[in-house]
Amino acid sequence: MTLTLATWNINSVRLRAGLVERLLTEEAPDVLCLQECKSPVDKIPAERFAALGYGHMVARGQKGYNGVAILSRHPLEDAGHRDFVGKGDARHVAARLADGTVIHNYYVPAGGDVADREVNEKFGHKLDFLTEMRDWFRSEAPARSILVGDLNIAPREDDVWSHKKLLKVVSHTPVEVDHLAETQDAGAWVDITRKDIPDGQLYSWWSYRARDWDAADKGRRLDHIWATPDLAAGAGGSRILRPVRGWEQPSDHAPVLASFDL
Structure with a gap:
C-alpha cells in the first residue's frame, strides 16, 4: 500500500474549510494532518470532509487557539496525545492505521518575538516543549511512525531566505535548531523532505506582512x-505546494506532502 500524506497549518479550519476541500479534491492525499485548527473538535466541519471521502478523523481542539486534526480516507484508531509542558494545549495528537503505522501530528509553539527565555516566556515554553519531545523519544523509542506538523523551526541554512539575517530571529536561532536536532536524533527520525530534496532553498511559510509574498x-x-528509519526507506515523492499560498484568503503556510510504501 502506498500512503500519501499531507501536512498543513491551516490557520483556522472553519474559516478555511473551503481551502481544505479544494486541497482534498485537487491533491487527494490519503491522510491530511492540520495544525492551528482554532476550533473545538465538535465544531470542525468534519461532515464536509467526509463528503469528499475523508470519513475518519482524530483530533484535539480548543476554542480560538492551537488544535490538531488528522483526516483520513482509511480507518484510524485514536492513539492518544501528550500534554507537553502541562499547559493543556491542543498541540499533539496521534492516530494508528490498520497496519500499525502511527502518525503523530504536532503544532510546536511559535516562541514569540524575542529569542531569550529570560524575558520571553513564550520562547522558554517552546524550548521546554521540544525538550519534553526529546525526552519522550529517548524513553520510548518510536518505531513504524511518521511525525508531521508545524514545528516552527527552519533548521538548515537553506531552509530560510537569509541564514545570516535570521540567526537572531525566532525560528532559526542556534538554540532552537540545536533543540530540534536533539529531538530528531532522540527518535532517529529521518527528515523525509530533505531526504528527497537535499539541495537548494526550500520554504513552506511566507509572512502575511509582505505586500507581495x-x-x-x-x-x-x-x-x-x-x-522512523523502518518507514523512511520506502518514502518519497516529497513536495511543497507553494501555489496554495496564493489561493484566496490563504493560510500563511503551504501544504507539504510525501508518500510511503507501507
Missing part, C-alpha cells in the same frame, strides 16, 4: 515530515 520570497521551512 511571492515576489519577496522571504520564506522559511517550518513544516516538516519525519519518519
Whole structure:
C-alpha cells in the first residue's frame, strides 16, 4: 500500500474549510494532518470532509487557539496525545492505521518575538516543549511512525531566505535548531523532505506582512515530515505546494506532502 500524506497549518479550519476541500479534491492525499485548527473538535466541519471521502478523523481542539486534526480516507484508531509542558494545549495528537503505522501530528509553539527565555516566556515554553519531545523519544523509542506538523523551526541554512539575517530571529536561532536536532536524533527520525530534496532553498511559510509574498520570497521551512528509519526507506515523492499560498484568503503556510510504501 502506498500512503500519501499531507501536512498543513491551516490557520483556522472553519474559516478555511473551503481551502481544505479544494486541497482534498485537487491533491487527494490519503491522510491530511492540520495544525492551528482554532476550533473545538465538535465544531470542525468534519461532515464536509467526509463528503469528499475523508470519513475518519482524530483530533484535539480548543476554542480560538492551537488544535490538531488528522483526516483520513482509511480507518484510524485514536492513539492518544501528550500534554507537553502541562499547559493543556491542543498541540499533539496521534492516530494508528490498520497496519500499525502511527502518525503523530504536532503544532510546536511559535516562541514569540524575542529569542531569550529570560524575558520571553513564550520562547522558554517552546524550548521546554521540544525538550519534553526529546525526552519522550529517548524513553520510548518510536518505531513504524511518521511525525508531521508545524514545528516552527527552519533548521538548515537553506531552509530560510537569509541564514545570516535570521540567526537572531525566532525560528532559526542556534538554540532552537540545536533543540530540534536533539529531538530528531532522540527518535532517529529521518527528515523525509530533505531526504528527497537535499539541495537548494526550500520554504513552506511566507509572512502575511509582505505586500507581495511571492515576489519577496522571504520564506522559511517550518513544516516538516519525519519518519522512523523502518518507514523512511520506502518514502518519497516529497513536495511543497507553494501555489496554495496564493489561493484566496490563504493560510500563511503551504501544504507539504510525501508518500510511503507501507
